[in-house]
Amino acid sequence: MSIIDELGYLFIAFGPSLSLFFFTVARNPHEVIVMIVGAFFWNLSLFFASIIRVIVPPLKDEPAWSVPFAVMFQELFRYAFYKLLIKADDMLALISEDTSELRKHKLAYVAGMGFGVASGAIMFSNVLKSAAGPGTVGIFGDSNYFILQSAFGASIFVLLHICWGVLFFDAVRNKDWIKLVIALSSHMLASSLTLLNSWYSPVYSLVFCAILLVLLAIYSLHTAGANFKKLHYVLIPFIKTS
Template identity: 45%
Template sequence: MTIMEFFGCTFIAFGPPFAMFLFTIARDPLRVIVLIASGFFWLLSLLLSSLLWFAVVPLRDKLVFGLVFSVMFQEAFRFLFYKLLRKADDGLQKVSQVTEAEHVTPRDISNKHIMAYVSGLGFGILSGAFSIVNVLADMAGPGTIGILGDSPYFFLASAFLTLCFILLHTFWGILFFNGLDKKRYWMIAYVVGTHMLVSCLTLLNKPTQSQPEPLYLASIIPGYLVLLVTGVLAFRTAGGSLYNIRAACSCRKGRFDID
């Protein structure tokens, strides 16, 4: 039973991101490089957050302290990675001048939304991996949570929240980069504000003396509502529309009819 729970929660958390990586990034070496580099920048933000938590001894037991500064460091390193990508545009243009058989296309450089999407997914995958890897290790057994009175929904809630944050980081990357490119600073404020909001909502999952039961739905439902709004904004920002969706569906349907 524990193995089934392990694989089920793993597929919930990483199934959609793995599909996104497989179909949109894996065949393009340049996108893979950007994905890995963005993940490295997220790791640097985690390192600084850990150093700050370790240095400020009186506040080590205050979870909200570490959470707030972790969000701030993540957004700061998202900004630094944006600056790095813009500085490296000329070099990426030269790297992209290869044969089409290698699946590296110059349009990836000219269409900045692609790089924003890839870097956001890199942030999200590393964030999700570090947030749930220890939970997955415990999930494999022996035994299962809930036996000693803990909530039996902890693993499931963790998986859905991990998926939520991975997708949010992907959409946040698109909005953040576009906000800096077009000087739409409300987008940057939206990204930082919603990141802080959804992260703080996860504090409701920690039982306290005044709140003995974790409030998983109070964090999951608002988190996915923010995900829906952010996804629509990112879709529109990247140039998407209902007309494009209908056109793509029509083309695919016509191709299937021919086949």
């Protein structure tokens, strides 16, 4: 694979999250730190899940058992990160220019982005490294679009983690157990569906995860206080210029 191809796949996987980072996070140094710490916590969850996978032989031999454990550790460390942010909230409020209620949702958004970028990097880096060669994708009858499907999958999961972060933090803060169940169950479902890629085309899980992303994105925006009734005020300038 050429360098141009690798860059193309890389931007498919991380282009949307990279755009969100530069337009919404990069200007605030403390939010960049929160994002980096969030990525560190996700890697900690992977580390502990890997230890359990090595200790318990059935988890090593059967991915259907290891994936739920990995998801549970991710959510446990998301909760640990939430508790850490709560303790540091007063200090963050002093250095933040935003003192509104929206700041809490922004921190959840940034934390979710950190989790998502770390998750996407682990998901896609090995695929991209293997695709660099030597070898040919599809030589054993696999899809020639495997790398492209992996890139879209990584991109979707990065954005899903942002939604899960917003929903999870708000659910724990307000003790909204229904919202918490939605966040946890959708994470478990989306991750478990990837296990079907060994038997069926990855397109099925991608389509489902994309639909799930749209629904959770709408729910996350509603949770953060977005007013969909005023959406047409945002769209009118784009419609007039098109």
